[in-house]
Amino acid sequence: MATSPANGLPRWEADPILIVEHLFMRFGGLIAVNDLSFKVGRGDITALIGPNGAGKTTVFNCITGFYKPSEGRLILAHGRAPTPEEIAEVTRIGERSLVGREAGVFLLERMPDYLVSGGAKVARTFQNIRLFTGMTVLENLMVAQHNALMAASGYSLKGLFGLPGWTRAQKAATAKAEYWLDKVGLTDRADDPAGDLPYGAQRRLEIARAMCSEPILLCLDEPAAGLNPRESLELNTLLRAIRAEHGTSILLIEHDMSVVMEISDHVVVLDYGTKISDGTPEAVKNDPRVIAAYLGVDEDAVEEVEAELKLDTNPTGAGA
Amino acid sequence: MEIFVQQLINGLTLGSIYGLIAIGYTMVFGIIGMVNFAHGDVFMVSAFIALICFLLVTTVMGITSIFLALAIVLVVAMVFTSLLNWAIERVAYRPLRGSFRLAPMISAIGMSIFLANFVQVTQGPRNKPIPPMITDVIVLMDNGSYQVTLAWKQVIIMVITAALLGGFWYLVQKTSLGRAQRACEQDRKMAALLGINVDHTISLTFVIGAALAAVAGTLYLMYYGVANFADGFVPGVKAFTAAVLGGIGSLPGAVLGGLLIGLIETFWSAYFSIEYKDVAAFSILAITLIFMPQGLLGRPEVEKV
Amino acid sequence: MAVQTADTAPPAAANPVLGPAFKDALIVGLIALGLFGPLIGFETVIIDGALGLAYRPSLLAIMVGIIFFGRLLLNVTLWSPNRKPSTHTGPTLFDRAGTVMGPGVKPALLAFAVLFPAIAIFSLGGLNESRYLIDLGILILTYVMLGWGLNIVVGLAGLLDLGYVAFYAVGAYTYALLATSAPINDFFAGLFGATFWANWAFWICLPMAGIFAGVWGMILGFPVLRLRGDYLAIVTLAFGEIIRLVLINWVDFTNGGAGIASIPRATFFGIPFNAGPDGFAALFGLPFSPMHRIVFLYFVILALALLTAFVTVRLRRLPVGRAWEALREDEIACRSLGINTTTTKLSAFATGAMFGGFAGCFFAVRAGFVSPESFTFDVSAMILAIVVLGGMGSQIGVAVAAAVMMGGMEMLRNLGFLKQIFGNDFDPSLYRMLIFGFAMVAIMVWKPRGLVSTRDPTIFLKERKAVSGDLVKEGHG
Numbered sequence A: 001m002a003t004s005p006a007n008g009l010p011r012w013e014a015d016p017i018l019i020v021e022h023l024f025m026r027f028g029g030l031i032a033v034n035d036l037s038f039k040v041g042r043g044d045i046t047a048l049i050g051p052n053g054a055g056k057t058t059v060f061n062c063i064t065g066f067y068k069p070s071e072g073r074l075i076l077a078h079g080r081a082p083t084p085e086e087i088a089e090v091t092r093i094g095e096r097s098l099v100g101r102e103a104g105v106f107l108l109e110r111m112p113d114y115l116v117s118g119g120a121k122v123a124r125t126f127q128n129i130r131l132f133t134g135m136t137v138l139e140n141l142m143v144a145q146h147n148a149l150m151a152a153s154g155y156s157l158k159g160l161f162g163l164p165g166w167t168r169a170q171k172a173a174t175a176k177a178e179y180w181l182d183k184v185g186l187t188d189r190a191d192d193p194a195g196d197l198p199y200g201a202q203r204r205l206e207i208a209r210a211m212c213s214e215p216i217l218l219c220l221d222e223p224a225a226g227l228n229p230r231e232s233l234e235l236n237t238l239l240r241a242i243r244a245e246h247g248t249s250i251l252l253i254e255h256d257m258s259v260v261m262e263i264s265d266h267v268v269v270l271d272y273g274t275k276i277s278d279g280t281p282e283a284v285k286n287d288p289r290v291i292a293a294y295l296g297v298d299e300d301a302v303e304e305v306e307a308e309l310k311l312d313t314n315p316t317g318a319g320a
Numbered sequence B: 001m002e003i004f005v006q007q008l009i010n011g012l013t014l015g016s017i018y019g020l021i022a023i024g025y026t027m028v029f030g031i032i033g034m035v036n037f038a039h040g041d042v043f044m045v046s047a048f049i050a051l052i053c054f055l056l057v058t059t060v061m062g063i064t065s066i067f068l069a070l071a072i073v074l075v076v077a078m079v080f081t082s083l084l085n086w087a088i089e090r091v092a093y094r095p096l097r098g099s100f101r102l103a104p105m106i107s108a109i110g111m112s113i114f115l116a117n118f119v120q121v122t123q124g125p126r127n128k129p130i131p132p133m134i135t136d137v138i139v140l141m142d143n144g145s146y147q148v149t150l151a152w153k154q155v156i157i158m159v160i161t162a163a164l165l166g167g168f169w170y171l172v173q174k175t176s177l178g179r180a181q182r183a184c185e186q187d188r189k190m191a192a193l194l195g196i197n198v199d200h201t202i203s204l205t206f207v208i209g210a211a212l213a214a215v216a217g218t219l220y221l222m223y224y225g226v227a228n229f230a231d232g233f234v235p236g237v238k239a240f241t242a243a244v245l246g247g248i249g250s251l252p253g254a255v256l257g258g259l260l261i262g263l264i265e266t267f268w269s270a271y272f273s274i275e276y277k278d279v280a281a282f283s284i285l286a287i288t289l290i291f292m293p294q295g296l297l298g299r300p301e302v303e304k305v
Numbered sequence C: 001m002a003v004q005t006a007d008t009a010p011p012a013a014a015n016p017v018l019g020p021a022f023k024d025a026l027i028v029g030l031i032a033l034g035l036f037g038p039l040i041g042f043e044t045v046i047i048d049g050a051l052g053l054a055y056r057p058s059l060l061a062i063m064v065g066i067i068f069f070g071r072l073l074l075n076v077t078l079w080s081p082n083r084k085p086s087t088h089t090g091p092t093l094f095d096r097a098g099t100v101m102g103p104g105v106k107p108a109l110l111a112f113a114v115l116f117p118a119i120a121i122f123s124l125g126g127l128n129e130s131r132y133l134i135d136l137g138i139l140i141l142t143y144v145m146l147g148w149g150l151n152i153v154v155g156l157a158g159l160l161d162l163g164y165v166a167f168y169a170v171g172a173y174t175y176a177l178l179a180t181s182a183p184i185n186d187f188f189a190g191l192f193g194a195t196f197w198a199n200w201a202f203w204i205c206l207p208m209a210g211i212f213a214g215v216w217g218m219i220l221g222f223p224v225l226r227l228r229g230d231y232l233a234i235v236t237l238a239f240g241e242i243i244r245l246v247l248i249n250w251v252d253f254t255n256g257g258a259g260i261a262s263i264p265r266a267t268f269f270g271i272p273f274n275a276g277p278d279g280f281a282a283l284f285g286l287p288f289s290p291m292h293r294i295v296f297l298y299f300v301i302l303a304l305a306l307l308t309a310f311v312t313v314r315l316r317r318l319p320v321g322r323a324w325e326a327l328r329e330d331e332i333a334c335r336s337l338g339i340n341t342t343t344t345k346l347s348a349f350a351t352g353a354m355f356g357g358f359a360g361c362f363f364a365v366r367a368g369f370v371s372p373e374s375f376t377f378d379v380s381a382m383i384l385a386i387v388v389l390g391g392m393g394s395q396i397g398v399a400v401a402a403a404v405m406m407g408g409m410e411m412l413r414n415l416g417f418l419k420q421i422f423g424n425d426f427d428p429s430l431y432r433m434l435i436f437g438f439a440m441v442a443i444m445v446w447k448p449r450g451l452v453s454t455r456d457p458t459i460f461l462k463e464r465k466a467v468s469g470d471l472v473k474e475g476h477g
Ligand SMILES: Nc1ncnc2c1ncn2[C@@H]1O[C@H](COP(=O)(O)OP(=O)(O)OP(=O)(O)O)[C@@H](O)[C@H]1O
Pocket: A027, A030, A032, A050, A051, A052, A053, A054, A055, A056, A057, A058, A059, A127, B302, B303, B304, B305
């Protein structure tokens, strides 16, 4: 699934939707992300894992524009993989993006957060759920369609007079919200305040809300955290369905290895802000550096194991 | 040059007073995260308490030593103002702690209006002047036409301010009260779990803030020789500006900010226009908050997502 | 001032009540003595040019006594440890009243507002007799409108604005300056006749005042809207004060503290309310009465207030209104959904400012005189108090709060009869702001979330359910 048959390359190499290049994020003296490079394949479910404090959420915040990276380039590709010339061209002219008819290149590190979502179509959820708790479930999903509805309401002018174009758009938006409510099983609770939902339902609602903004890349920060095993299974189904039915690529942070191994096509492992492994779930699972990082073995021990196994430590080669 | 030096002296004097008030704002903001709108009016009330006490001491008790009188007035004003601020916290803010964020702010605005009008009703709307005291000056420079003077009053103000700040600095940095205070600033719930009496600590913060405001009020009365019920709001906003300029939550910042505001105000009045001196102060407030919300000595606030 | 001491004994049936109650009351009385002692016990008076002291021991004793006995009474009755604490935490009485009367409330209030002048005239038996009541109605409606305008900023978008009065002032001065401008008058005199500008100035300036205030809202809002919480409040307060100080000091332009007088009055769409042959009374065949203009003004402000309400209700159901509320709930989540928070905040600020500008224009035409005195911080505080007391975001709540507050303030003005009790030196109007300040504190302590704390959803699939106030956030900006 992760390998495109054409040239034998894994999909994240052949058709990346997101390319992270030499990303650094420093907070004062602390280097939270240290020279991180990886690619996310179009249509893949990619997992970003690592121990607590490894810098995963920080990477998300850089991708979605909440933090401005200290250094590095974040390339998002609409339509197809960009050519190196195209990337060089946007970088050179100093624009945020270069959008053609069937493809577009966005340099996310140059964009403010709301444009990453509204323009580049990257949606996200948060590690600590951020719903509009005082608004109903349905309202949450309507807010997610803000930009489309804003245009349809003629920036409020048409809407103020209730012109038909606006009413139609509002109906369509409600229908889309209903579709996602059905998908996440919250139709019955549509008119309840979001803050009244149980934890698992809040997590699902946050995903539905992100999907209502029609993203091409969905970033989920620990979506399975706090879910019971049954809910966790349902989440797997939901994420697969999102990918299958909407072609949305998914990048997720997750600590629950059963979820990671079960659904992801590609795993990137971070430790202390540095990438220590990158490849298919099987390859990563057996990577001694990953095992060491998770079990807390010290550096020397890792090197010993490595020497024993005579492993190639080139991370991109790990998938082979 | 002479005018400049004179304005510098005047500005530092005024700035000391602002600094003393600013500490009350900064501490309360630090510990419960609210702008205590009533603080300026507490300062004004303290000036009235000092005024009444001064009249009692001089006319009724007949004490003639001005320094003894001043000391008594200072202590009395500090005690009564502390009691007042303690009661205000108890009645108007404590029941609202942890509730709706706007509620304590509205409550504080209400308290500010109440205090100003309480003084107006009980003491009348007119300016209350006292005869000038300690009129001696030291002539620092004299070029024949213009004398640069340092009044004893100004010396007293600066010395008292500096001494209080020293003592106060010690209190906050080195004692267990200071530690409790800083703990409550960081995380009130956790501090309570660790056995710190949060209510007590917050009360003490208000008491200390009021005591310093009372010193400011007494010195203000001595320096300007008048008290008026309406003189709480504007000095209050200026002192708050000072706290913000120095970096809210930072004690040295509050004093630094106070001195700067005092200097800016006097120089602005001397060199530009006296009518717009309050506009200048308010503009500085706005500009600082917009371009440098962490102030001069404050820590920048990071938004964690 | 009642100070509640924390140590309330556990509610056991046979607790001794009187002893502890007395002790507590004694402590509170002593505190009151400390608080009131200096300022009530002594009065600074100017005798022969010098300051002296007058003593008021009996007044002090009365005040402390009231507090002591009041506290004692409360201790043995309401706060008695033997009383079961009330555990009621559900929706407030007002909320429940709202749900019971439900959809009937709004039309009923509206009908009352429309019929109010008629009611006043008939119940008081004449046009002139009803003047006081109708004036009061105009005052209340002005504050209802201001409350609704500020409600957009504070209640919906969660942005704390303490300088709202600035936009009120901008609206008022826009009208005052344009309407009294000689060049404009001459310009129109040349085109449409000498009285054109005097007769039409209000109707032409009204939209301009709103737009102008809205533009000012954007100019002031742009730099400050990225500030959060209390900082925003302080900066808006500073801007409000700056505008007032500029109005005072820029004498050439605004005539300074003396204000601008003889501003043209409102006309019945171009027909002046005067006794002349072209006046309203003559044209409609009525006997001339100055009350015609007052009644007309009542309906103008009613229409303006209803416009505010209508636009707000509509906007809430549009994406921009939902974005305002979402912003109040969680700004970061908004940005993750592609909402440009700066423009969204600006739109809320400008919309609120615009209604403030309309109200200001109305104020100028009603009073015929403006001066910086009318635009002090107290007015901002009053409007904010109305919004918060009403329950942020609730239109009905704000309207009721405005009526209660302004009605209450007006009642305090009429305490003249107290002169008979306290003697002629007693000026009851002095106590207005004193009581107002105290009421603000008391209301906050009693009802920090305001009268209506539930939120009405803007859209629903099957059933409209009110959102409990505990879930609704208040915003950080
Ligand atoms: N805004 C910030 N300011 C300062 N330090 C930060 C900031 N955000 C994150 N950090 C630091 O960066 C490091 C990485 O944090 P991050 O939240 O990215 O970890 P994480 O991998 O998501 O961990 P977890 O699995 O616990 O969520 C931590 O040491 C954290 O304290």
